Amino acid sequence: MEPDLLNAFTEVVALNQLQEEDIVPGEKRKCIKASSLNDPKLEALQKFLIEWINTTLKHEHIVVKSLEQDLYDGLILHHLLEKLGSLTLEVENIALTERKQRLKLAIILKTLNECLHLEESKLKWSVDAIFKKDLLSTLHLLVAIIGHFQPELAVPPNVHVDVVITECTLHGLKTENEVEYITKSREAAEDASKAEIFDELLKHAPEKLDAVKEVFLKFVNRHIRKLGITVKDANSQVHNVNLAVDLLLDGGLLNTPINPEDIVNQDMKATLLILYCLYCRYKTKDT
Template identity: 40%
Template sequence: MEADIFEYHKEENPVDIEAFQGGKQKLIQPTSLKDPKLEKLKEALVYWINSTLKQEHIVVQTLEEDLYDGLVLHHLLSRLAGVKLSVEEMALTATAQIRKLEVVLEELDKRLGLQDSSQIKWNVKLIHNKDLLATIHLLVSMVRSFQPDLDLPPNVKVEVVVVEVNKTGIKSDVQTEFLTEARDAGPDSLGNTEREDAIEELLKLEPHKVNTVKKAMLHFVNQNMSTMGLQVADMEKQFADGVILLLLIGQLEGFFIPLHDFNLTPVNPSEMLHNVTLALDLLNDTGLQVSSVDPQDIVSQDVGATLKILYALFKKHKGK
């Protein structure tokens, strides 16, 4: 986006400054783009989109690149609000994409109760131009409206440069912009994000301290699996196929998972991935979302990802 703003400096491709006068553009500071809190929010939103649109077989990888054409927003609106719009499914040209975005965003703004334009921090041009700031503002508003119980990382803010072109030149100002609400969490009200942060910090400690926590998690698991005659000794390997994880969730949450819903003896990565994906979906259904863990992380025997899930279950069910 910086290139667009300062393009008029190039003599070989002059731009009429009059066209920009009175308009403002916001650019996220490079330092804010590297903020771990922003990364966690982006991961949480990607996970939310993919979970919501799982039945449509739509997979989003990056917010900037995958929402600009209106396809994902169209499906989210349909899934979350039951709205059917008369727009083409695949908009291949820029003109068609902008036309589709106009229809989708107009309906979305109504559903979000944002008829007052001063409250709206996105528009067709920004979304189509893959503006990350506008895209996140839109998605956070959708989560708040359609799924208010979803626990997004709190206190996410970015430093933005507000650039305005006027007759005297370019005027810029640095501002702080909040993407999610500020929230003070007490010691007994840790959300999913804080729990995951605790594991991230744990993994930075000395190996023997990490092993102590791993042993505590295994003790918790084995306590709950003993009635089924199962014993876990290797955290990474034995959870990788999703079977024990599914049985543990069923045991802790008090429900039976039909055997035909998962692969009891998975023989390939695809079947393992199916099991783990089902496990994470079940956790999400019980209100225990571990937003920064991808099913493939567990299949790949990522100890951090496995610990995050087990720690979340431990925090919820310890002492019961």
């Protein structure tokens, strides 16, 4: 059978399975299209995650071969969280019945979601999806675990898949296609790490904030002398926004998403981020 025809047939079978399930009106479900399952980037990510789990849990003599097949009952996730987060979970080590497995998984995911500080609306997994061995949800879950507990790991970047979204409406099933990213690009990951640096600074080392602001202000004032402007306060001088925009347009960069309204509203983190971008781009010209 031709590959395209085989993929189409597989998706029809998957859709029919969804129709046979009890999907309530308004509910949406996602699944990876068959055409993306053999994507080399997706395969590389799955291999990376399997090797990471097996290495992490080597001393527990646990061997994972399939992400969705081996993680659905919560056993592997239980060991991972205890190993990575030193968390003590009040669950049975081995749950034999389906009811107990689902209950165990629910407790584990509730604990994990609290650790990640994610709102329920932003979660890309659920107890139901993981328990039903949904690959997409399982991948999102594992990538989030690594991002929180071991952010230094070089997860394969820019992994995305074609997904089909099925929604149950009063008139039957409605489907649409879209592209979903599972891991970020290198650039996006670097941008996120910059934001995290200032989060840590503002939260855990506020005593160093004045020194950082002084470095940035000296840098800014060196570049705007010709305009007859002197910046004395990074918090409240609103014309800093116009200055930053002019410099960014001149340099052709802003590699960290920033809302200009945050600058105007005196959001210190946003101000530091935009000044940091400018500083990294132009600091070599000061020497």
